[in-house]
Each structure stands twice: as structure tokens, then as C-alpha cells.
Amino acid sequence: MTMLLxxxxxxxEPYDTCNACNGGGLIAxxxxxxxxxxxxxxxxxxxxxxGLTRLCGDCDGHGHTPDGPETACWGCDGAGEVP
Numbered sequence: 001m002t003m004l005l006x007x008x009x010x011x012x013e014p015y016d017t018c019n020a021c022n023g024g025g026l027i028a029x030x031x032x033x034x035x036x037x038x039x040x041x042x043x044x045x046x047x048x049x050x051g052l053t054r055l056c057g058d059c060d061g062h063g064h065t066p067d068g069p070e071t072a073c074w075g076c077d078g079a080g081e082v083p
């Protein structure tokens with residue numbers, strides 16, 4: 001199966017497996033309403049179902065600024081990945 005990631009310029013950016021869904025593109029959700037528990041599957045909100053994310057260019061995927069690990073990167077909100 002061929003997957004189109006975007007423009008040719010996207011090929012120069014580092015891609016990594018999405019940490020939120022482990023590359024599957026789907027996440028399990030639980031809806032707990034009394035007296036039932038409903039299990040479901042949703043598209044991953046981080047990678048939007050692609051299973052791949054780009055490493056943040058501001059922090060190189062580390063999630064924090066060079067000032068130290070206590071200062072979260074503003075470009076990715078400390079996640080290290082951007083969709």
C-alpha cells in the first residue's frame with residue numbers, strides 16, 4: 001500500500017512513529033457511563049491516523065528547550081512531535 005505523506009518538501013523532514021498510537025493510527029477509548037462501560041476505537045488525534053509524526057523542529061523531538069528539561073518547548077507543547 002502506498003501512502004502519500006504530502007509535498008516533496010515533506011520528505012526532507014524527519015518522520016518518526018507516533019508515540020500516542022505506536023504507529024497504528026488508532027487509539028482505544030473507554031466511555032464509562034453508569035451502569036455500562038463502552039469500549040471503542042478512534043483515530044489518533046496526534047498523527048490524525050497516519051501513524052507517523054514529524055519531530056518538532058524547535059526542540060529536535062526532545063520536548064524541551066536548550067534551557068533545560070523543566071522548560072517545555074512552545075512549538076510542540078512538550079510532546080516532541082507535531083502532526
